[in-house]
Amino acid sequence: MAEPLINTHIERLDEERISKCGWLKLFSSQAEPRFYHHPDWILAADENLLQCPVELACVHQGDQLKLMLPLQARAQRHRFHAPRHDHLTLGDVLIHPRMSAIESNSAIQSALSLAGTAQWDWQICNVPERSALLGMLAEQNLDNTTVSQTHAHWEQRPARQSAWFDLQEGLPPASGKLRRNLKRLRHKLQEAGQLRMQWVRQPDELPEAYSRFLHLEASGWKGAQGESTAIAADPALTNFYRRLLAPRFEGLQPVIILLWLDEECIAAQFGLQTGQCLSLLKIAYSEQHSQYSPGSLLLQDTAEQASKLGLSTLSLVSSPSWAERWHPHTESVWHLTRYANNPGGLALRTLDRLKQTARARVRRAA
Template identity: 30%
Template structure:
């Protein structure tokens, strides 16, 4: 599996004072500093919000997560944070590497303070090196964002050549556009008319309503309805639903109690027929999970919910982009949201021209290839209904 080497950026900005590198157990990071960094992040990542990350890691205490940290302004400001685990914990590879691996996290963009981004990115690399890592792996990193640019510059200053594997695109929504014009331009008048017809047919079954549950008091009960709806479908049958394992359900409930989720619900005569877990950080929202009533699949309830969410967030002046967090080529969301985020696995050596880092990179690529081939074989043998995501 080939990789694309990153190149040195043409323009090198004036250097700010270096940020100090550090590391500690993730649970020991001072919460107020973490929350402040999330609010000032150069590129948002709700999956690294403390309200999400700490409950998520609570499902897998054996991972023993560490936080790579960067401090600026003489140690007064937390300027960078990246949760990591050993390559052995994440991949069962006995190699000197750290991996940004977190349960239920389809995004590994580190939190970098917008005023200290390049220096913080460099300090995170230095912190990994100080822990003995020859390679720092950021799977599912956004490759066309500001955080990536900061790491590219930090690597250039250290004469490091990063490698990108598994580059692909996933759907996103530019939420600065007027929703109806956007949907009409994407679907075309004929398809949008068909979706409206399905919605009218659904209305004939009973009163259809859309609502967004915000805050712990609303999101807690809405989450329970989501878990029941998901468990009633193919994910429940396959044991892969969010509520199938007690630890996973506990994580979701803790995150909801922390106010992490906004939950969009489409109901028919008072019962949920589609539900979506949303998160937000800064000017970005994240579409984390969706579930729908499969007995009403003829009305496309999942698509109908996504249309409502599109209208809702397009009208929200605080949100400029929604990351679908979906796999490449997703059969539903790719046809609704037309923008794309480039994502991939960013592999950063901590020393220039390091043969050990190169060997670890090759080993990770071989492992990924073997897993992809096995997954394709298993997916091919699934019943058609189970292939829906």
């Protein structure tokens, strides 16, 4: 029986096209769907953070979406990238789990060919190690050193780490010393008042909880800086996170978690749940109570509640230095660049390598 024909095309990023293109079905087919795979994540960024419109490069086999790749043009018309912003903390390409590495690579080539023959490169930032895209590159031997594969050259650069807890292995923190310290700090706070956690998921309760979170984050060191980096100081960021509280498609559950001391909120988390994973995008705490580590106390409570709800993973998204004493699992996060096999792509790749070499020499000399 003949295989269904491959159909590759560009879709506009809007709710109607998302509903029709099969994105949600492809999302739900993932063994471990994450917030950055979900259409509302890209929609929220497109509506509030990104200056250039996002398009969807889709590869269908018959009537089934096999690969979906968000695409933006840069100011230079020969260069393209996936959506990127400082607050787009992780990124990926959605690939059907049953596709082989060879099929995935062919589908990516087909999707990116939609950008035209004048394309020099395509970049995607903050791709976690678990990504099917990185798995495809490793299996096809297209990592840092290898450059020959049909129509393109791939390179990857380390970006940072991403930390998470496997709640099926036990509740964090693993360190007995840290658990004892948290128990002591919790007892001291309870002597000062009633300590309680509030887990907010209901749509009509999320706006007020979000206001609490914004106020708490802005009251700390982020709000005290000369040029505030707090979310509340930037209308675009405020609207981006607010937009995530009202997803238009199923599969993404916003959660705001608050820690109260009597009537005062002393710690807060902004999270997104997909499948069995809760990802904590932002954490805030009261500087006035910092000697009691309210952020750590809330993280401990959140892990316990997530486990009770049957979740298997609690992700910190990034890997902050304070998390080291919690001994989480970590994975590498990568920046990927695909250089087209044409004069522009080859010249750009050479130039980028020269820049990387120069930066490395400067770092060694410093």
